[in-house]
Amino acid sequence: MTHVVVDPVTRIEGHLRIEAEVDGGAVKEAWSSCTMFRGIELILEGRDPRDAWAFAQRICGVCTTVHAIASIRAVEHAIGANPPPNARILRNLIIAAQNVQDHVVHFYHLQALDWVDIVSALSADPAKTSSLAQSISDWPLSSTKYYTEVRDRVKAFVERGQLGIFANAYWGHSAYRLPPEANLMAVAHYLEALDWQRRFIKIHAILGGKNPHLQSFLVGGMATPVDPDAQASLNMGTIAALRKLVAEGVDFVTRVYIPDVLAIASFYKDWFAIGAGVTNFMSYGDFPMDDNAEPQLLMPAGIIHSEDLSHIEPVDQAKIDEYITHSWYDYSVGDDKGLNPYKGETQPHYTGPKPPYQRLKVDEKYSWLKSPRYDGAPMQVGPLARMLVAYGTGRPTRAKELIDKALKQLNAPPAALFSTLGRIAARAIEAQVQVESMGMWVDALAENMERRDYRIQDTAKWDPSTWPQECFGAGFHEAPRGSLGHWVHIRDGKIAKYQCVVPSTWNAGPRDAKGQPGPYEAALVGTPVAKPEQPLEILRTVHSFDPCMACGVHVVDATHRELARVRVS
């Protein structure tokens, strides 16, 4: 038995530590620990609820926007504000742009190097690379000359001897299985994606002033004026710019991202049987398609138990409990009890080893993350959960089409989705579903302009004197990494309590009172490890979840009150 420690897990957001027992060439047991804490929910107490989105957004700069969205939804729910159609449309565009850009960056810049050996790319034949690229896509940057240039550029970089961010990696590891040509193609697309993400995210600059950390959100709407006849507003020039950027997004996802994922997956099909872990899934659903109180959602909500796609339950947030048995917090009711977020409480209390340390005390408390459970069971959240709910419900139809197409191309059954590779494929498919939907919202915005609908914010609810003296609200959002919820308690126009239960808490949390491991921990069991001193395969499975640790850490505050109404829709 070898004890493996991976700390820091790199190519993620935040600070994650994995400890694992490896025996007989595979992980027998694993522990996931988040090693950073800030306490932003405590910082929010006593503040103006209209400011909360700006604070909450700083929970994460990689999935920027997501905590701002959840926050304004929570406050709007509490005070009864109704964002007008323009605001809904602009938010949908911002959410989709975030998901798509984030998924592409995750695949190429955070995940790909687990599967792609850059050093091997140096020995690729550019002509063969060109043939390979042209056999999987009609993307125009695919000539022999192009791949010669890329190869020579990388070669020159390596020959200069300063490898920078590519130094000390696991190049040449036996688990790398791509031929040199596929490696070279992927390296070229790593560089192209670096350029593409900068351009595509201009959608956020147009609609939010800047990225990261957009600055156009408002409780009750958006701050971007809409007027086709004003030069300081979103106008037809904006529509034209958005159409172009969206088209470029569709192009890159369809002709580069999806073909690359399928091509790389075809060399690693055994990873369709590795890393399933927790097979319960949850999605809150997102993208309201109308302005009703209970709007139709493009991506539906649902709960899946034990891989059963034939029976998808609605989400009932009353079934959510959080455990701290293995988390660095205290509960007044005892550390073995679960508490619903409404009744949650938190006292940070570090009882881990004094730094510097070699090993965590995994039998005791070992993470800053809590362990959220649904009806007592761990749930996996994220793109795979959303795609499975879509697949099971048949909505949207495009998701089912694309999943079936990908499975057919890889000659894999739907059950293959419950795996490390399944999470990676689902993320790419979701990017395509969402980027293809963006044009619809750009058109809707243009139609509103034609109607001279200038409304961007619910001005009637801006002044705190119009709010109830005491109110509660919850806001839900499907962020790139999964289901995100914010809860707010407002008293006398100020935040009394604030809390977040976030995707990486669901996925990366530690064991609960019953000893049930969280999704990372469960997925790692059985993951092969050829060389414990170079745990490349552990990174593959952990990265397939797209860890975001800064998001994962939160403080659940004692509200001690039932929310008046909570919409999980």
Place this chain on the structure above:
Amino acid sequence: MAQTKLMLELERQGVSRRDFMGFCASMAAVLGLPKAAAATIAAAVETEERPVLVWLEFQDCAGNTESFLRASHPTVADLVLDTISLNYHETLMAAAGSQAEDALEETVRKYKGKYIALVEGSIPGDPDSGFCTIGGRAALDIAREVCGSAMATVAVGTCATFGGIPAARPNPTRALSVADAVPGLKNLIHMSACPANAENITALLVYYLTMKQWPPLDRYRRPLFAYGKSIHDGCERRAHFDAGQYVEAWGDEAHRHGHCLYKMGCKGPATSQNCPNVGWNEHTNWPIGCGHPCIGCAEPNFWDTMTPFYQRLPNVAGFNTDKWLDTVGIGATAVVAAGVIAHGVGEVMRHRRGQAPEERAGADKSGGEPAGAKK
């Protein structure tokens, strides 16, 4: 010889000499240098010696890292990244675990006193608190060792510069800025803002490569080329402020026509940064450009001193304030007000705002050369 190599690489990427000189000219513009400086910049960027950088992340959100990835002039920026050697960056590096830590250790040992440390995020003041550990080590110990052995340290973003959001009231983790966590650092540069603008991060590196010295700094140790003027003084909506034309409600006619956001809470008069000049995301837009007030994100303790964000600043010179001053909540924004009175006189404003005791924490305790310190 070095120039030939660089131009060969540029050509391989389809970048002409002319494109490259264009990039250098735009860098000169960001830095506020005369056009002739472009040639000096080109010569500096073309040197073969690649300075070594390490980027540390502590109590952060990776927003500054993401911002850095948005640096414009993509093809040439890639090359500029190639001309530095980024030896450690958790979010971007291929290696993980002990191999990643080895890369950092080796860099600190091999390039002692020669590398640049960039820091993102605040640092918990108590190393035994467990609030931030990497590889089992406390953030404070890592910062002391790595920044202490660096030739220069750049605090990137408001958390590393001033403590930022983790240090906002009530500062549950006793989060510190780099200056407070590691007192006495030489050549400490502050690149505040939430996040720091990619253009300014790039410009700082180009400045150093070109001039072989660090830029002159304001009293908060921020480069004058990026923080030398208030948002308000450079704002495209300034004429509307002077003319008394204000947005009164979200989406009203004044809002749609780009009038001044002062009454909606804009903190531009109390904030020094070059957003109006360089914009964000390749000059695509900036917060005021999209209709939202400035929140003052480059300023010390802005999460406490600039909030509530939608409450107007109490007193800004140039506007007849009598009729509404009594409606303003003085408490939270009083600190800001002291400085704002002096608006339009950059140096005076910075000086006076600096007298507010809450805002001095961190800025004045940092050691080292105040301005224009040579390496």
